[in-house]
Amino acid sequence: MFSATTTSRLAQAATLANTAPGPRGGRLLPDRLDQPAELPVALPNWNFDEDPSSATLRSVRKLRAAVAGIWQDAHALDIDAALEGVNHLLASAGPVHVIAPEPATERTPAVLAAGQDSDVPEKTLSTSLALALAEVALAGELTRLRTCSGEDCTNAFVDLTRNRSKQFCDEANCANRAHVKAYRARQAAESSDRGDHSDHPDHSDDPDHEAESDEMSSEHGSLEDAQEKKDKAGKKKAKKGKKKK
Numbered sequence: 149m150f151s152a153t154t155t156s157r158l159a160q161a162a163t164l165a166n167t168a169p170g171p172r173g174g175r176l177l178p179d180r181l182d183q184p185a186e187l188p189v190a191l192p193n194w195n196f197d198e199d200p201s202s203a204t205l206r207s208v209r210k211l212r213a214a215v216a217g218i219w220q221d222a223h224a225l226d227i228d229a230a231l232e233g234v235n236h237l238l239a240s241a242g243p244v245h246v247i248a249p250e251p252a253t254e255r256t257p258a259v260l261a262a263g264q265d266s267d268v269p270e271k272t273l274s275t276s277l278a279l280a281l282a283e284v285a286l287a288g289e290l291t292r293l294r295t296c297s298g299e300d301c302t303n304a305f306v307d308l309t310r311n312r313s314k315q316f317c318d319e320a321n322c323a324n325r326a327h328v329k330a331y332r333a334r335q336a337a338e339s340s341d342r343g344d345h346s347d348h349p350d351h352s353d354d355p356d357h358e359a360e361s362d363e364m365s366s367e368h369g370s371l372e373d374a375q376e377k378k379d380k381a382g383k384k385k386a387k388k389g390k391k392k393k
């Protein structure tokens with residue numbers, strides 16, 4: 149969908165946005181870019197000095213606010229606002245040109261480039277994220293910039309699934325927590341439908357229940373796959389329930 153370079157830059161953009169204080173995966177986290185020394189820890193792939201200046205930190209915090217704004221606009225489907233945000237970042241990146249990636253044939257699509265080799269890390273970071281977000285906009289894929297639907301989580305993530313079905317971030321177990329909650333709600337609804345708990349088998353002995361728990365804990369599996377399996381498991385269980393009645 150996107151080039152490897154763009155995909156990795158988008159992941160960096162989400163990582164940066166998610167250092168802001170707020171609900172993250174069910175926990176209220178503090179600002180993780182509060183001190184200059186936190187920069188190389190928060191963004192380990194970006195070659196910041198071990199002891200960056202507070203001016204560097206301020207630049208990265210401004211970039212973080214800009215990236216988070218683009219993400220929120222895209223998630224809210226306000227594409228004009230998201231494009232405006234991308235244009236701001238592109239303007240500070242300086243002249244943008246197109247280059248052939250290496251190795252290239254005469255039909256290899258060119259990629260966007262900007263900046264100088266002498267740029268400081270915060271400038272390189274800003275330029276890279278601007279170019280990646282521009283590529284996303286050019287591909288008409290800004291709606292892939294999403295915010296986690298998990299309870300108490302506002303993490304930014306990029307939905308790279310074919311059918312745009314990803315709803316949860318990968319880093320905070322949010323899909324698992326949501327599935328467990330939905331599963332418990334279903335169980336509670338089923339019990340109250342039956343109105344009688346006495347002839348209902350304990351689900352902890354139910355092999356299907358075990359299987360479902362395993363699926364739910366595979367947080368790195370694709371959500372679609374997990375959902376599909378769960379739907380099947382649900383149908384199986386429904387059949388089984390009928391037999392028992």
Ligand SMILES: [Zn+2]
Pocket residue numbers: 172173296297298301302303316317318320322
């Ligand atoms: Zn989340």
